[in-house]
Amino acid sequence: MFSFSKYLTNDIAIDLGTANTLIYIEDKGIVVNEPSVVAVKKSNQEIVAFGIEAKEMVGRTPGEIITVRPLQDGVISDFELTEQMIRHFIRKVKVNKFIRPRIAIAIPSGVTEVEKRAVRDSAEHVGAREVYLIDEPMAAAIGMGLPIHDPIGSMVIDIGGGTTEIAVIALSGIVNHTSLRIAGDEMNEAIVQYLKRKYNLLVGDNTAETIKISIGSAAPFDEQGSLKIKGRDLVDGIPKTIEILGKEVQEALAEPVDAIMDGVKLCLEQTPPELAADILDRGIIITGGGSLLKGLDERLRRETNLPIVISEVPLECVVRGTGKILSDLISYQKVLTKTKKVYIT
Ligand code: ADP
Ligand code: MG
Numbered sequence: 001m002f003s004f005s006k007y008l009t010n011d012i013a014i015d016l017g018t019a020n021t022l023i024y025i026e027d028k029g030i031v032v033n034e035p036s037v038v039a040v041k042k043s044n045q046e047i048v049a050f051g052i053e054a055k056e057m058v059g060r061t062p063g064e065i066i067t068v069r070p071l072q073d074g075v076i077s078d079f080e081l082t083e084q085m086i087r088h089f090i091r092k093v094k095v096n097k098f099i100r101p102r103i104a105i106a107i108p109s110g111v112t113e114v115e116k117r118a119v120r121d122s123a124e125h126v127g128a129r130e131v132y133l134i135d136e137p138m139a140a141a142i143g144m145g146l147p148i149h150d151p152i153g154s155m156v157i158d159i160g161g162g163t164t165e166i167a168v169i170a171l172s173g174i175v176n177h178t179s180l181r182i183a184g185d186e187m188n189e190a191i192v193q194y195l196k197r198k199y200n201l202l203v204g205d206n207t208a209e210t211i212k213i214s215i216g217s218a219a220p221f222d223e224q225g226s227l228k229i230k231g232r233d234l235v236d237g238i239p240k241t242i243e244i245l246g247k248e249v250q251e252a253l254a255e256p257v258d259a260i261m262d263g264v265k266l267c268l269e270q271t272p273p274e275l276a277a278d279i280l281d282r283g284i285i286i287t288g289g290g291s292l293l294k295g296l297d298e299r300l301r302r303e304t305n306l307p308i309v310i311s312e313v314p315l316e317c318v319v320r321g322t323g324k325i326l327s328d329l330i331s332y333q334k335v336l337t338k339t340k341k342v343y344i345t
Pocket of ligand 1: 016017018020021160184185209212216287288291294315
């Protein structure tokens with residue numbers, strides 16, 4: 001049946017991640033899914049590319065152009081570029097021109113009040129009628145269909161690019177929360193450092209990420225694969241190719257993986273006993289791109305002795321959860337982050 005009210009809605013859900021920005025629209029699904037990267041001209045700060053196009057330039061730009069990740073380590077490191085990037089992605093979305101949109105944005109839970117205000121302002125500048133901010137772990141939990149309204153504790157671990165967010169959620173609130181600045185980016189960096197140390201080989205971030213995704217793993221996963229990679233020799237400066245084994249990548253990733261395990265254990269220790277009992281029954285749900293690292297689920301299972309469930313759509317559940325909230329603001333009222341609108345005079 002033709003629904004007039006649906007036809008008129010103009011709701012935009014955004015996952016403003018440190019690595020990827022996604023936009024979801026009810027009825028259309030995910031309409032934007034691009035890296036949170038901006039390429040800028042050094043001399044006059046002119047923006048030359050956003051998203052996919054900008055990420056392809058990482059490590060390949062002529063001296064005059066630099067690539068920037070405006071949300072680094074889970075905080076907004078560059079307000080101006082963050083705003084430009086949000087505007088750019090929203091502009092790509094075809095919305096009803098006659099109605100100003102309602103925009104809900106999931107933000108890393110470590111962002112400060114000032115940064116929240118900046119995100120809110122950016123959304124208003126692009127014409128939002130109403131803006132809602134949501135903590136990323138809460139959006140992820142809703143996206144995964146957890147019973148967040150019930151007095152039952154759920155533990156969610158979201159391993160993104162800049163941060164690993166560990167949260168215990170019950171009664172529509174975050175009961176306990178830890179944000180580690182160790183996640184996918186640190187894993188890439190660990191691979192870069194390993195190759196430098198062991199092979200005197202210098203590779204860029206994108207190469208390190210490809211290595212991680214194709215043959216990276218967490219112990220005790222039995223990764224048998226190998227990969228030929230190209231880089232520059234640190235001694236003679238000449239390009240060279242080496243073959244790296246999956247086992248070596250696992251060794252390279254040991255440090256960041258250990259740090260994530262320690263963070264999870266610490267968060268479990270701080271969880272109130274009643275909720276800990278719920279987690280014992282229900283297990284831990286893991287999501288975010290980093291949760292796709294091979295063997296990570298098994299490793300968590302061994303270290304915590306708890307059931308571990310991987311989200312079916314780890315890269316999408318935050319934006320899907322944000323969309324759900326927007327489509328039912330009344331039931332989700334409690335999860336909206338309250339940032340007061342402050343006018344600076
Ligand atoms: P954010 O929410 O911070 O934007 P995402 O949830 O989009 O982050 O996850 C991005 C991170 O996940 C990146 O560091 C990326 O390298 C990593 N990633 C994506 N796919 C895989 C994979 N198959 N194995 C390991 N890491 C992955
Ligand atoms: Mg995320």
